Amino acid sequence: MLLLTLISLLLFFPGTAHADGGAPNLAYIAGGPKGISTIDISQQQVTGTISIDGDPHTLVLSLDGRFLYVAQPTLNRVTMLAAKSGATICTATVPGQPSLLAFDPTPNANMLYAAGNGDASVSAIDPTNCKITRTFKTSGPVYGLAVAAVATAGHGDQLWVADTNAVTLFDTSSGQELGNIAIPGGPQYVSIPVGTTVYVTTHEGSVEAIDLNTHNVTTLITGGTFGPMDYDAVTGEIYVPDLKSRQLDVLNPLSFGAKTPPEPNRTYKFAVAPQSVAITSDGQLGFIALSDGNVAMLDVPGRQIVATIHVGGNPNFIITGLYPPAIGTTPQQASMWTTVASVIAYILVIALLLVPFLIFRRLNRTEVKKVEVKKKEDVKP
Numbered sequence: 001m002l003l004l005t006l007i008s009l010l011l012f013f014p015g016t017a018h019a020d021g022g023a024p025n026l027a028y029i030a031g032g033p034k035g036i037s038t039i040d041i042s043q044q045q046v047t048g049t050i051s052i053d054g055d056p057h058t059l060v061l062s063l064d065g066r067f068l069y070v071a072q073p074t075l076n077r078v079t080m081l082a083a084k085s086g087a088t089i090c091t092a093t094v095p096g097q098p099s100l101l102a103f104d105p106t107p108n109a110n111m112l113y114a115a116g117n118g119d120a121s122v123s124a125i126d127p128t129n130c131k132i133t134r135t136f137k138t139s140g141p142v143y144g145l146a147v148a149a150v151a152t153a154g155h156g157d158q159l160w161v162a163d164t165n166a167v168t169l170f171d172t173s174s175g176q177e178l179g180n181i182a183i184p185g186g187p188q189y190v191s192i193p194v195g196t197t198v199y200v201t202t203h204e205g206s207v208e209a210i211d212l213n214t215h216n217v218t219t220l221i222t223g224g225t226f227g228p229m230d231y232d233a234v235t236g237e238i239y240v241p242d243l244k245s246r247q248l249d250v251l252n253p254l255s256f257g258a259k260t261p262p263e264p265n266r267t268y269k270f271a272v273a274p275q276s277v278a279i280t281s282d283g284q285l286g287f288i289a290l291s292d293g294n295v296a297m298l299d300v301p302g303r304q305i306v307a308t309i310h311v312g313g314n315p316n317f318i319i320t321g322l323y324p325p326a327i328g329t330t331p332q333q334a335s336m337w338t339t340v341a342s343v344i345a346y347i348l349v350i351a352l353l354l355v356p357f358l359i360f361r362r363l364n365r366t367e368v369k370k371v372e373v374k375k376k377e378d379v380k381p
Contacts, residue, residue, distance in 0.1 A: 024280040027287050028068060028083075029295060030056040030317040031275075036070065036086075037311045039295060041285070041320070044307050050086035052079065057099040058228075058317050060112065062127075065322030069112060069127065073097035078114045078123075080130055084324035090130035095119040102145035103127070104157050104172055111172065113159060115142035122161055124172075134175055140164030144190035144200065147172070148212060160198060162187035167200060167210070181215050183208060191229040191238065197254050199238050201226035207240055207249075207263075211256045220251055220263045228276045228317060232300060234283030237265065241274035241288065248274050248288055248298075268298065268305065276317045289315035 027039040035052035036059070039045065054072025061068050061083065068083040078098055080089045096119025104111045111133070115122040122142060124134040136159065144162030151157045156173025167187050169178040185204030192198050198210040199220075206222040207229075227241035236253030249264035268288075276289045279300065286298035293315065297307040 024282065024285045024320055025323045026065070027278065027295065027318055027320045028059050028061065029289055029311050029315045030059050030070070031289070031313050031315045032311050033313040036068075037313070037315075039287075039309055039311070041297075044297065044309055046309065046311055048086075050081065052081070052086075054079075056317075058101040059319045060101045060103045061319050061321040063105070063321075065324045067127070069101060069103075071098045071101050071114060071116075073099040073116055073118075078112070078125060078130070080127065082324070083321075084326075092123070092125045092130040092132055094123045094125075094132070095121065096141070098123075100142060100145045102147050102159070104147045104149070104159075106149055106151055106157055109151070109157055109172055113145055113147070115145055115161070117141045117143060120163065122159065122170075136161065136170050136175060138163045138168055139166065139180075143186075143188045143203075146190040146192045146198070148192045148198065149194075150212070160190050160192065162190050162200060167198075179215060181210060181217065183217065189226065189228050191231060193231040193236060193238070193253070194233065195236060195253070196256065199229060199231075199240075199251075201229065201240070205244070207238075207251065209254045209256075214256070216256065218254065218256070218260060220254070220260070221249060224249070227274065230277050230279045230286075232279050232283045233281050239277045239279055239286060240264075241277050242267075243273040243275070243291075246270050246273050248277060266303070268296075270296065275315055278318045278320050280320050285320075287318050287320060289318040291315075 024041045029037045034049045035056050036050040037046050038048035040047040054075035056070045056072055058071045065083055068081045070079045078092045078094050094114045096116035098114045098116040100115050102113045112125040112127045113122055120138045120140050122136040123132050126133055138161055140163040142161055142163055146160045148158040156171050159170040159172050161168045167181045167183055171178055185202035185206055188201045188203055190200050196212045198212055200208045205224050207220045209218045209220055224242040225244035227243055229240045231238050238251040240249040242249050248268040250266045251263050252261045252265045272290050272292045274288045275291055279286045283300055286300050288296040293312045295309045295311055296305050299306045
């Protein structure tokens with residue numbers, strides 16, 4: 001019973017890692033009628049809205065579903081919200097009409113990155129207090145951001161930044177520029193699944209694959225107008241909205257050194273242009289924001305659209321995640337409850353170790369007393 005309680009506490013108070021996706025409880029859509037709309041996936045309907053101005057674009061959600069980060073390009077701002085209440089916790093002023101966000105989930109890094117098409121820089125933001133801790137200078141306006149979790153001894157992760165003509169790599173720990181990869185057609189959105197391949201769309205209408213180690217570039221598909229990508233963490237497949245062809249392209253995971261398979265692997269057709277896609281971390285569901293104010297729900301293993309949910313507005317970005325925790329709506333409260341949970345967990349661990357010892361000791365004393373009593377009875381005349 002104590003062990004089950006300990007496990008429950010650890011699950012109830014998760015760690016502080018972040019990500020741009022999650023288990024299928026809620027979907028958040030930027031561009032809803034009031035700013036951000038929330039879909040309860042089990043109910044398959046909009047169950048909440050968060051009123052926020054500034055033409056919200058990219059969203060990043062904490063892994064535990066507690067905090068939502070929003071890029072607001074028309075206000076030159078990034079806002080941290082309590083996902084449960086929609087209350088503003090803090091804001092960061094970021095130059096260049098920031099419409100792009102990326103999060104480094106590495107526990108030692110814990111950093112949010114923001115940039116936009118109106119400035120040649122990327123701002124590193126402390127996600128606990130919205131303070132800008134570093135600025136990365138680029139060669140031109142920024143059109144795409146992603147983090148590759150490749151930290152080693154003496155080096156941080158890699159921040160991949162798409163500017164006008166190339167993708168530039170930075171060490172997130174030192175801020176040092178690590179490389180510059182020219183992308184014909186001008187790079188745009190960047191996606192980095194777990195593995196050795198980076199995926200980049202271009203303004204001219206192609207999707208390029210870059211080897212994370214050698215930086216070799218391979219063209220996968222051409223002739224489209226592509227939106228923000230996502231990937232299936234289970235299969236490694238890449239999902240790319242094609243606004244021009246009004247379809248969602250699904251690409252095979254690329255293995256450099258092997259023969260490049262025909263792309264796309266399959267497509268999903270729509271009556272209107274898909275704007276953004278989110279695949280849940282368990283690889284079961286996909287959500288596609290459509291230009292007519294609807295969100296299509298995709299059964300990923302079944303390879304079929306199973307529902308269409310009306311949101312309204314002009315959806316431009318979508319992300320999925322957990323229900324927000326019932327308590328702790330600020331970083332300070334979350335830290336306090338995490339500390340309390342840790343103390344309780346330690347107490348339970350000590351109890352798990354100590355209680356069996358005390359029981360054994362008590363039983364041993366009882367047996368000793370029984371032996372002593374028996375000896376006394378045996379020596380009586």
